[in-house]
Amino acid sequence: MKKDMMQSFELFQPADVGTAVELMDRWGERGWAIAGGYDSLDWFKDRIKTPDAVIDLDGIEELRGIRETGDGIEIGALTTLTELERAPLIREQYALLGDAARHVASPQIRNAATLGGNLCQDTRCWYYRFGLACYRAGGNTCYADTPVAMNREHALFERSRCVAVTPSDTAPALVALDASIVIRSASGEQVVAAEDFFMPESKDITRMTVLDPGDLLTAIRIPGSWSGAGFYFEKVADRNTWDFPLVNVASAMKIDGAGNIEAMRIACAGVQCTPRRLTTVEALVRGRRQDEATAGLAGKAAVEGARPLNFNHFKIPLMENLVKRAVLNAGMSRATTLTSGSRSSGDN
Ligand SMILES: Cc1cc2nc3c(=O)[nH]c(=O)nc-3n(C[C@H](O)[C@H](O)[C@H](O)COP(=O)(O)OP(=O)(O)OC[C@H]3O[C@@H](n4cnc5c(N)ncnc54)[C@H](O)[C@@H]3O)c2cc1C
Ligand code: SF4
Structure with a gap:
């Protein structure tokens, strides 16, 4: 495997959500949204995921920040984990999310990693990340579910073909807070409950969330309740x-x-x-x-x-x-x- 040598791709740096959605729609499965890059760049450098176009969300100001709404708060998908950890509104009213964000990785990673990226990140199953052609990668076996496999990190529940787990620290906090996820695509906006945002492996083994190619996660809403x-x-x-x-x-x-x-x-x-x-x-x-x-x-x-x-x-x-x-x-x-x-x- 060639390490640290990304395959070339077209890079787009939209400045607003409308343009980003148009690009995501145009490139579909061949496109890849990138936020902080902490999950994406590993895949690119290992040449396991090789998109033709990368849509860099970093310049979209409307995707940043935490706002009070009539009933709770709305957090832009590009808000970093450090911003969540430090925001007075989160600390005072929704400390659970700030605590979860504070326990992700390291301060350096939290400074750039975004809430949207943390929710959309892929599983860390060793075999899959190594590029093996397991079920999740479109192959016909699971390397983690054998008597001698390295599976101490893997699943206890709801497992059949794939035994990989969600690695996100912020995801269970958002489920506990009864949050919802705002998704934009060329066909409009939809809002799904956080607990329905994640994809059961029995439904679609090849992805971790309900996002379709072309979908952009724009915000996370937490109700005041x-x-x-x-x-x-x-x-x-x-x-x-x-x-x-x-x-x-x-x-x-x-x-x-x-x-x-x-x-x-x-x-x-x-x-x-x-x-x-x-x-x-x-x-x-x-x-x-x-x-x-x-x-x-x-x-x-x-x-x-x-x-x-x-x-x-x-x-x-x-x-x-x-x-x-x-x-x-x-x-x-x-x-x-x-x-x-x-x-x-x-x-x-
Ligand atoms: C060494 C290391 C340790 C880590 N430890 C932890 C840990 O302890 N706990 C934890 O929870 N995580 C951990 N992570 C994972 C890390 O927190 C996540 O990878 C990071 O939060 C992802 O955020 P990002 O903005 O960098 O995402 P990116 O890498 O930019 O994106 C991740 C994925 O989300 C998609 N995506 C991002 N934003 C959007 C959007 N707005 N709409 C649609 N799709 C989008 C991308 O296409 C990509 O598939 C660790 C990562 C590393 C490298
Ligand atoms: S647990 Fe899932 S991701 Fe890991 S090897 Fe098995 S099928 Fe692949």
Whole structure:
């Protein structure tokens, strides 16, 4: 494989959304939108993805920034993860998203990586990233689902042919915040719920989101309904920085006047191809006290139906304990990245 030598392509640098959409429509499958470039450039340098045209979104000012709307906020797709981390509006009202953004990669990467790019990034399955012709790449096998494959990072749920997972830290936070994604194309604008934005592998194994060729993600909307709720984000990775989640958890919780859980939304990444919203846990905790007993039940419910591969059994107790802590600590303003190496599997 030739490394660090990109194949040539036509480069377009539109200054407005209309022109970008027109270019995306014109080039279709042969075109590629680029934002911060942290996922895209790896693919180009390894010559595994070789688009004919690259549409650089960096000059489109209308895709940047965080605005208050009548009901919540709207975040431009080009807003960087550092901007999210630091924005007073996010810190004060939607701290869950700021915490999730702060746990992505490294400060250097967060300075350029965008929220839109973080949501649209491809899976990190080693075999696929190496350019092997697996199912996801249009071939007829899965290299990760064999008795000796390196699959400790792979899926516990909703897996059939492909066992790759979503690596995004911000995606489960947006699912927990009940966000929606705004998509523009030549045929107009559509808005989809964040939890429906990600593509189940059973539906289309070749892509991670519902974006069709020609589609542009323009904004992310978060409703006011979860503003100021009790939040919890935690991520466990092999290294403390510059690393993807093995499992992460994001939750938003409201407590009623009697001290019981009124409502909760909770999602994990790193356990299946899409962020996994834990609706069973949400239903189970409603009306109960926020205590050890409720957290224990929630943790057990979260991992029901998990089907581990040969080397990812550890993800079951890990996910169970993350969910327990999310239920117990939502609202305690604790957000942490724990490295898996710093804890025993019993701790996890
Ligand atoms: C060393 C390293 C460590 C990392 N660690 C983490 C981590 O811990 N957690 C985590 O979540 N991520 C991690 N990442 C991934 C990184 O955060 C994402 O790759 C980055 O956020 C992508 O954003 P970007 O703006 O650079 O996207 P780009 O690379 O520009 O784009 C990514 C994909 O999204 C598409 N895209 C981008 N914007 C749009 C748009 N507006 N409309 C339509 N399509 C669009 C592109 O076509 C491309 O397919 C890591 C990456 C690296 C290199
Ligand atoms: S897990 Fe998916 S991406 Fe990885 S080798 Fe198997 S089919 Fe390919």
